[in-house]
Amino acid sequence: MKPNAVLLVALLVVSAGLLAAGCTAPDGDATPTATETVTTPTGTPAVTETGNVTTAATIATGGPGATFAIAADNLAFDTSTITVPAEANVTITFENRDDGIPHNIAVYTNASAIEEIFVGETITGPDQTTYTFTAPEEPGTYFFRCDVHPQQMTGDFIVE
Structure with missing residues (x-):
């Protein structure tokens, strides 16, 4: 050899x-322990917790993209923080587990929800869909929510 x-x-x-x-x-x-820190291939930490605790999305990236799953269950997202690279091609697999209740995922520049970055189609559960869009170029903390339940289903969309 x-x-x-x-x-x-x-x-x-x-x-x-x-x-x-x-x-x-x-x-x-x-x-798994109650809280695990997962590091993605780009080095972005993503925290995942078990149980009915609001968690950060686990992100798997492969080059210029970010792919992850998020669910709506009992009028709440299972994720409160989504972290993606700047200008990433974002793919979200969204599962609505709430029977007969409509939900979506929409990303805005801030909590006023005046300026949209992406608004996903509303689906009535139980159902699943895939959303794709491009993350903002500018790093910072943005805002995501369910447009049907804008007060109770919200989170931070962080661009690094």
């Missing part, structure tokens, strides 16, 4: 070991 091939095999073995080690908690338990 050539020296470069030996080095490559050694790196792959070490990488596989590191990945396997990261799959369990420090005590060896694979059960």
Whole structure:
């Protein structure tokens, strides 16, 4: 085997070991804790919590895009913070779990909801849809909500 091939095999073995080690908690338990911090490929931290706690969206990015899932359940989003790279091609898989109740996701420049960035189609649950749009160029904290329930279903849309 050539020296470069030996080095490559050694790196792959070490990488596989590191990945396997990261799959369990420090005590060896694979059960997620109440709060886990997930780092996306772009290095953006995304916090996920279990239970009925409002959480931050887990984002998986691959190049110039950001893809994630968000759900509406019991007149609330399961996510209170969405973080994406500036000018990312955003894809949201939106699941409305509320039977017979309409919801959507809309992103605005701020909580006044006067200037829209994106307004998704309203769907009546249970149903699912996919939204795609481009994140703002300017980093900052924007605002997202359900236009049908604008007071109770809101969150921060953070562009980095």
